[in-house]
Amino acid sequence: MKIEDFDFDLPEELIAQTPLKNRSASRLLVLDRNKEGVEHKTFTDIKEYLKAGDCLVLNDTKVLPARLYGIKKDTGAKIEVLLLHQQESDVWEVLTKPAKKVKIGTELVFGNGELTAVCTGIENHGGRIFKFSYEGIFYEVLDRLGEMPLPPYIKEQLPEKDRYQTVYAKEEGSAAAPTAGLHFTEALLQELKEMGVKIAFITLHVGLGTFRPVSVDTVEDHEMHAEFYHMDEETATLLNEVKADNNRIISVGTTSTRTLETIVRDHGKFIATSGWTDIFIYPPYECKAINGLITNFHLPKSTLIMLISAFAGKEKILAAYKEAVEEKYRFFSFGDAMLIL
Known part of the structure; x- marks a missing residue:
């Protein structure tokens, strides 16, 4: 078909x-x-x-407010991260954009550094595995830094x-x-x-x-x-x-x-x-x-x-x-x- x-x-x-x-x-x-x-x-x-x-x-x-905007620790390049699902504790499968700039070992910084992440793996479909580090409760940090992951065809901001x-x-x-x-x-x-x-x-x-x-x-x-x-x-x-x-x-x-x-x-x-x-x-x-x-x-x-x-x-x-x-x-x-x- x-x-x-x-x-x-x-x-x-x-x-x-x-x-x-x-x-x-x-x-x-x-x-x-x-x-x-x-x-x-x-x-x-x-x-x-x-x-x-x-x-x-x-x-x-x-x-989850699963869309995060961070920068590469070494170059300052802007990277967008979308959390897909939690594999264990602070390990998540994510999508990144641009994906080609994120390799195993890439470190990202979000906000004023209250959340950081390192890429520990690459999936067959192009997703990445990230290990996150932070102080406090992850979902509270995410609520402060993250945005709702609206589909790409929606151009308006959600009030x-x-x-x-x-x-x-x-x-x-x-x-x-x-x-x-x-x-x-x-x-x-x-x-x-x-x-x-x-x-x-x-x-x-x-x-x-x-x-x-x-x-x-x-x-x-x-x-x-x-x-x-x-x-x-x-x-x-x-x-x-x-x-x-x-x-x-x-x-x-x-x-x-x-x-x-x-x-x-x-x-x-x-x-x-x-x-x-x-x-x-x-x-x-x-x-x-x-x-x-x-x-x-x-x-x-x-x-x-x-x-x-x-x-x-x-x-x-x-x-x-x-x-x-x-x-x-x-x-x-x-x-x-x-x-x-």
């Missing part, structure tokens, strides 16, 4: 540069896989499509760090937000609970896969970067009960989807487990864990549009996206939302 099969025309001005002031004021495009056409709603209308017994699965990962976090973000470790969850407010989640909709949490720390464009011509040749996930006993039990009662599991975002599908693929049901997943979902993959999906609008030829095409069918997705472009929906991280049932 060709990457070009997932291409579509997307005017650059439709890539949202800033978040809406009200999280749940986004537009919502509703696609029913068993019907023709789509419906155009606002995000709070999602209540019309959910019912008692349904279970929303949210990714509670928390984005409030928390606007790139979900309201339920808890487990620190992501290099990017699970953006489908950005539309939920605490008030909306409470309304859904009062309707009888169940809320479950999983964790997947978003890593390099989010920042790597597809660089091959054939879908099957693309390799996903592994990301850490976790499901606890409470969530596993709840999801198995929902399935047993023939109620719907609706994942919020592609990260939740990949976590749920990984666990069911590997174990045949939901269990309490942690691990690394490099699952790559594309047609004709048949989703075994989910019955519905809430997601943002994705970029052409991305692994994300391949995933939703596997769930809803490529033709239906591309037709819905064509209509979304015509209706000037806002795309990607700070954009509008889509409900697929």
Whole structure:
């Protein structure tokens, strides 16, 4: 299958540069896989499509202010560092820019020297391994020196760090937000609970896969970067009960989807487990864990549009996206939302 099969025309001005002031004021495009056409709603209308017994699965990962700007200790050259994931104590896998200036043994200094790092390894994909040194608590130092790692297509500065976090973000470790969850407010989640909709949490720390464009011509040749996930006993039990009662599991975002599908693929049901997943979902993959999906609008030829095409069918997705472009929906991280049932 060709990457070009997932291409579509997307005017650059439709890539949202800033978040809406009200999280749940986004537009919502509703696609029913068993019907023709789509419906155009606002995000709070999602209540019309959910019912008692349904279970929303949210990714509670928390984005680190993972972008750091430092200088080389020997030359003073400026180096940008993006933390991807923690390997052990103060050892992290990172991306650097420009990467060619960072070799094993390169020392970097951040801020006024309150944080330093030395490169101890180079990964196959071009990432680097850094050992950090500092006084105090690393996450407090990072909070002072780091910036939110917004995707490269967003040119505007983010006025409030928390606007790139979900309201339920808890487990620190992501290099990017699970953006489908950005539309939920605490008030909306409470309304859904009062309707009888169940809320479950999983964790997947978003890593390099989010920042790597597809660089091959054939879908099957693309390799996903592994990301850490976790499901606890409470969530596993709840999801198995929902399935047993023939109620719907609706994942919020592609990260939740990949976590749920990984666990069911590997174990045949939901269990309490942690691990690394490099699952790559594309047609004709048949989703075994989910019955519905809430997601943002994705970029052409991305692994994300391949995933939703596997769930809803490529033709239906591309037709819905064509209509979304015509209706000037806002795309990607700070954009509008889509409900697929």
